[in-house]
Amino acid sequence: MSTLSVQADALKPAAGSAAVKGLWPYVAAIGIALLVQMALKPVLGAYDAILMLNVGIAVILAVSLNIVNGFTGQFSIGHAGFLAVGGYVAGAITYYGSMLTWGNADARGGVLSGMPLSTEGLAFFTGAELMFFGAVIVGGLVAAGVGFLVGLPSLRLKGDYLAIVTLGFGEIVRVMIQNTQPVIKTAQAVREAPWYKLPVAVGQSLGFGDIPKYNSLFWVYLMVCVTLVVAFRLKTSTFGRAFLSIRENEVAAEAMGVNTTRYKVWAFVIAAFFAGVAGGLYSHTLGVSLSPVDAGFQRSFDVIIMVVLGGLGSVSGATLAAVIVTLLPEYLRGFIVPVGGLLVVCGAVMLAGSGGKLGYLKKSGRPLPRRTAGVAVVGGVLMFTGLVGPHVLPKSLGAEVNLGDFRMIIYALLLILMMIFRPQGLFGVHEVWERATWGWLTRRFKKGGAA
Amino acid sequence: MDQLLQTLKDGLSLGSLYALIALGYTMVYGILKFINFAHSDVVVLGAWLSLVIATQLERLVVGAAGGAAPWWLGLVVLVAAMAACGAIGFTIERLAYKPLRGAPRLNVLITAIGVSLFLQNLGQLPQMFGTSPRAFPRLIEDSSLVSIGNVNINVLDVVGVGTAVCLMFLLDWLIFHTKFGRAMRAVSYDTRTASLMGIPVNRVISLTFVMGAMLAAAGGFIWALKYANIKQTADTSWTLLGLKAFVAAVVGGIGNIRGAMLGGLAIGLLENFGSAYLSSSMTDVYVFALLILVLLVRPGGILGVAAVEKV
Numbered sequence: 095m096s097t098l099s100v101q102a103d104a105l106k107p108a109a110g111s112a113a114v115k116g117l118w119p120y121v122a123a124i125g126i127a128l129l130v131q132m133a134l135k136p137v138l139g140a141y142d143a144i145l146m147l148n149v150g151i152a153v154i155l156a157v158s159l160n161i162v163n164g165f166t167g168q169f170s171i172g173h174a175g176f177l178a179v180g181g182y183v184a185g186a187i188t189y190y191g192s193m194l195t196w197g198n199a200d201a202r203g204g205v206l207s208g209m210p211l212s213t214e215g216l217a218f219f220t221g222a223e224l225m226f227f228g229a230v231i232v233g234g235l236v237a238a239g240v241g242f243l244v245g246l247p248s249l250r251l252k253g254d255y256l257a258i259v260t261l262g263f264g265e266i267v268r269v270m271i272q273n274t275q276p277v278i279k280t281a282q283a284v285r286e287a288p289w290y291k292l293p294v295a296v297g298q299s300l301g302f303g304d305i306p307k308y309n310s311l312f313w314v315y316l317m318v319c320v321t322l323v324v325a326f327r328l329k330t331s332t333f334g335r336a337f338l339s340i341r342e343n344e345v346a347a348e349a350m351g352v353n354t355t356r357y358k359v360w361a362f363v364i365a366a367f368f369a370g371v372a373g374g375l376y377s378h379t380l381g382v383s384l385s386p387v388d389a390g391f392q393r394s395f396d397v398i399i400m401v402v403l404g405g406l407g408s409v410s411g412a413t414l415a416a417v418i419v420t421l422l423p424e425y426l427r428g429f430i431v432p433v434g435g436l437l438v439v440c441g442a443v444m445l446a447g448s449g450g451k452l453g454y455l456k457k458s459g460r461p462l463p464r465r466t467a468g469v470a471v472v473g474g475v476l477m478f479t480g481l482v483g484p485h486v487l488p489k490s491l492g493a494e495v496n497l498g499d500f501r502m503i504i505y506a507l508l509l510i511l512m513m514i515f516r517p518q519g520l521f522g523v524h525e526v527w528e529r530a531t532w533g534w535l536t537r538r539f540k541k542g543g544a545a
Numbered sequence: 546m547d548q549l550l551q552t553l554k555d556g557l558s559l560g561s562l563y564a565l566i567a568l569g570y571t572m573v574y575g576i577l578k579f580i581n582f583a584h585s586d587v588v589v590l591g592a593w594l595s596l597v598i599a600t601q602l603e604r605l606v607v608g609a610a611g612g613a614a615p616w617w618l619g620l621v622v623l624v625a626a627m628a629a630c631g632a633i634g635f636t637i638e639r640l641a642y643k644p645l646r647g648a649p650r651l652n653v654l655i656t657a658i659g660v661s662l663f664l665q666n667l668g669q670l671p672q673m674f675g676t677s678p679r680a681f682p683r684l685i686e687d688s689s690l691v692s693i694g695n696v697n698i699n700v701l702d703v704v705g706v707g708t709a710v711c712l713m714f715l716l717d718w719l720i721f722h723t724k725f726g727r728a729m730r731a732v733s734y735d736t737r738t739a740s741l742m743g744i745p746v747n748r749v750i751s752l753t754f755v756m757g758a759m760l761a762a763a764g765g766f767i768w769a770l771k772y773a774n775i776k777q778t779a780d781t782s783w784t785l786l787g788l789k790a791f792v793a794a795v796v797g798g799i800g801n802i803r804g805a806m807l808g809g810l811a812i813g814l815l816e817n818f819g820s821a822y823l824s825s826s827m828t829d830v831y832v833f834a835l836l837i838l839v840l841l842v843r844p845g846g847i848l849g850v851a852a853v854e855k856v
Binding site for chain 2: 167169171247251254255257258259261262263265266268269270272273390391392395398402500502503505506507508509510513514517
């Protein structure tokens with residue numbers, strides 16, 4: 095045994111403390127999820143609770159896509175395909191599992207599952223919930239397997255080609271789901287059907303809406319925490335550093351002995367697993383009817399927008415962007431004017447600061463900084479649509495202007511402007527607390543606390 | 546025998562359409578090395594603009610009296626739609642892609658996706674084209690020209706394929722026999738050296754986009770003539786059309802003009818033969834399976850040369 099390996103062994107923590115260090119975040123995750131379900135949900139009310147559920151699912155999707163697109167620098171645009179695979183697999187397991195076990199597909203959740211406002215008289219935890227959670231995990235594993243099958247050949251391709259193949263993959267999933275059989279509705283028919291008929295009876299293009307609705311804030315936030323822990327640990331581990339090295343320079347990484355194909359496939363598989371889990375949770379959500387559209391590129395683009403806005407490679411950035419992008423359309427009407435105004439003010443302040451006393455106005459002054467101009471223009475447009483739009487546009491164009499129609503247009507413009515003025519996203523590859531503003535903020539906070 | 550002939554006819558007819566659209570992808574890729582995701586949306590705009598122009602013109606020319614539209618109306622609509630889309634292509638390149646010249650390819654790709662989303666959702670606004678499908682006016686009376694066995698070759702088939710073939714010959718002549726074409730090939734071969742040789746690179750790129758958009762508009766027009774029912778701009782069938790055209794470009798060898806034409810025909814035939822003889826519901830799966838196969842076995846495409854990565 096060489097001295098190096100002896101030293102390395104001496105540095106290893108004892109088995110017990112290693113287990114504690116490795117596991118405490120997951121235990122904390124259960125605690126946080128319990129807290130959200132038991133303490134926060136009654137405060138929020140039914141509508142906001144569903145909204146928060148959607149936010150959580152969006153966070154899982156964005157953070158998992160960030161592992162491929164952000165950490166590893168590969169551009170996958172078929173993330174929704176994995177979501178659909180996980181959703182359909184998990185849904186089929188709970189639906190037909192419930193049919194075979196209890197004769198119908200009603201949700202048998204306890205306090206932790208479902209979204210009942212009153213939890214009186216319910217068991218804390220039921221066996222049916224275990225089936226639900228198992229189905230979600232199996233859905234994730236199947237999605238990961240599919241990710242492996244897709245990733246192995248296509249990850250030998252680079253950049254745009256990979257993008258096209260992943261897009262094609264999502265489409266293939268969509269077409270295949272459209273070619274499935276109708277859902278079997280009665281317990282009698284389910285018992286009589288041969289086993290191999292059940293996985294393909296998931297409702298064609300009509301959707302699969304009969305899945306029992308177990309999903310709740312507890313399960314979603316449990317998985318959100320797990321996804322975040324895994325993503326952060328990946329980013330700082332040796333294993334994850336290999337991902338980052340591929341993003342920075344694939345040729346150099348290969349020269350340093352990183353098996354690039356192997357790590358790319360791993361990134362793909364991990365991301366597919368969490369996307370499948372998100373799909374499993376989503377398919378069991380109240381009011382959701384899983385349909386082939388969920389595998390389509392519109393949904394993939396939604397996730398890409400979150401990752402690109404937050405910063406490719408920033409876990410906290412992607413999380414923040416997922417929250418904002420999900421909540422924005424809900425509150426667009428109320429937020430659009432203040433946010434626009436804030437941006438205009440920011441632009442004006444940056445302009446004023448750019449060349450001493452409004453230096454850009456003088457001929458000798460510096461030219462108008464592009465970023466400042468961008469901020470001001472975006473703010474102006476937002477303010478215009480929010481303030482003037484509803485009053486002026488309907489008269490001139492003869493139709494009601496619905497801000498919801500503009501949602502995707504605003505996202506698209508945001509994407510283009512982002513790439514031109516700030517291609518690294520809001521936070522770049524850094525986490526929120528690694529940016530200069532964070533220190534400034536926390537110092538203010540500490541000073542305020544001391545005074 | 547009839548089925549074989551019918552499938553062949555449909556395959557060639559659809560293939561020429563794919564080829565026309567694939568040319569736009571391949572030209573932009575040849576010069577700027579990125580997938581212009583917004584290309585399929587220019588096709589959609591071409592179809593919708595032809596619809597709007599055709600409806601207005603028909604009202605103007607035929608009027609309340611009714612009767613068939615004169616034969617030149619289709620040509621006018623085609624030229625007008627091509628001109629309008631050419632202008633749109635120019636604007637897109639100037640506003641969205643030009644500021645990113647020299648940026649990493651991923652950024653340009655994301656911008657292209659942004660432009661695509663923008664056009665799709667802009668077209669869906671009630672103030673633009675709305676979200677319900679509309680019927681294309683009958684510009685050309687569709688009657689049978691020749692029949693071989695039980696297979697009819699209609700006027701619309703001939704017009705569609707004829708327009709596509711004429712435009713492709715025009716483009717081929719433009720690229721291989723004119724000064725501008727030589728400049729374009731030079732920029733595609735090596736942008737830096739081309740600019741050192743005094744070729745106005747930016748102008749060439751702009752013109753390439755204009756040409757691609759014009760071909761896309763022609764594709765949209767032919768599609769509109771053929772299917773007569775135009776769906777909303779964000780409909781998935783449009784994106785699929787664009788994707789298949791892109792697959793055609795890759796199969797033929799991306800960056801290669803004649804390869805795109807060949808690839809388009811290959812995809813059109815594959816799709817029709819697959820749905821006629823195997824299963825009609827899996828058409829899209831064949832196309833993407835072919836793409837993955839080509840990328841694995843011969844990444845450069847049929848007529849392309851494999852790129853060697855230099856460090």
